[in-house]
Amino acid sequence: MASPFQKYYALRVKNVFNNLYEVELTASSTALHDMRIELKKFKTILHFLKTVYPRHRIKKAAKLVASVFDEAGVLRETQLLQQWLQQHKMNELETMLGLQGSLLYSQHIFLQHIPKHKQALQKVIDICGPLVEETNALLPEQYMQKLKIEIQEQLKKNLTIEEWHDFRKKIKRWMNAIRWVAIEGDDFEEAHFPYFNNLQEAIGNWHDLIIIQDYFVALQAQKSIDKQLQQQLSAAQLTLLSGLQYREKQVKHLLQMPVQPAQLK
Template identity: 25%
Template sequence: MKKKDEKSHFNDQWEQMLIHFKNFIRTGDQEQLHLFRVQVKKLRAMLELFDVTSTKKQLSKDFKPVRKIFKHCGEIRSAYVNMKLWAQYHFTDEEFLMGQLYEIEKGTNSVKELKNKYLKTIKAAHNDIADDLKHIGNKDIVAFYKNKLDIIADLLSKLQFGNDLHDARKQIKVLVYNRKIARSALEYSKIDISDEYLDKLQGLIGDWHDNILAMQLFSAPELNHKPIITKIKRQDTRFKRTITALAHDFEKKAIVTEKQKV
């Protein structure tokens, strides 16, 4: 991808993030909040790649103020996810539901009150980052992807269902989110990465992680709902079995072909 195309792609992704944030402030819509947070993750992944050619400073550091907004909004998202779990598992504790609704309303109002400050923060972060974006050469992109694939393969080779697996998913998503920028460089280097495989693996790990969060929620002393916990444990066993099979021989499955450059 040419430098002007890289910068245009970055600006487009930033604009999408801003649109979703403004929509959430205006409507309080949870889907807009979710899409804002997804865009933050995409931009963070992109800046990790851009940092490869950054000589003065790490651009990802200039993104930290936006990530603080992301974390603030995460409190609202967590309460909403808890409410969805309440419905999914047919939990009948109305007090629990009202508590989550209260947290959503309180958090949303808090973000709205900080609207002007947060919009200024987002604008300032963009100004700090955009002028320092450097072109990423094919060799740098290929080296970045190979390094990430090695890290993921190492994390999955000694598969443990804990933080390492969650970290492996984060690394996979960095590759997934940078597809557009990296595509031509990978094709030029005759590296064919299976998008379908990476999507399926990271999706399953995400489902497993959500299931763990559900178990933690319903295992809390104030809830401790044993029938739900039993159901979640059965799901956990199924997730582990499927992920173990899918993660086996990660590199062979992730890289469809890697031919010598002619």
């Protein structure tokens, strides 16, 4: 009989190919986002397997997943920037940056590479499948417990802003790992852990704005930038700064909330 971890892995394999197929059909931002979420869950599995098996047995699979994830990330970040500009009605800046053309080009490249991505993911399955099958059923639970303890210890400290993003990754790994050890089936809802779900979402929203800020800073550093674009970017930076300050307050508020041990199952 398959263990919860093996069932979780099988579902990830099914979903990641279904999501990739949906991206191929629709090229929608939602489908792309869903695919990246599945790849993040796959990365959690790889992170766990690295704690069990020699790294050289996992290295190629991790590199292949990262290559698909990173290429999808380029497209996702362009979509993120466009959505932010449209949300704040900065149509002129969006046009000046040529975002629609950049987005169409990135979509075209990603869609062209889908056959390559399918082959890469099949190689990942060929590597990981046998390892998942031979993994002792107790080890996934030990991994989850280790993450739980690390999260508890970090919550006792005053996390710096520089640590937020990595801390979010750890929370996501822990929430993923719970599904493969503590829950019968695959329908566990993150709403059972509202505090941690809210915290990781708040950090994610903050980090999205950091990505946009980094893009603006890099663009403004270019010597060839014209005066009109510079003015538009400066105005956008002010709006962005206000949003960043708001998101930072949200994260800090959540980090300062007392967390009961019972919330970490």
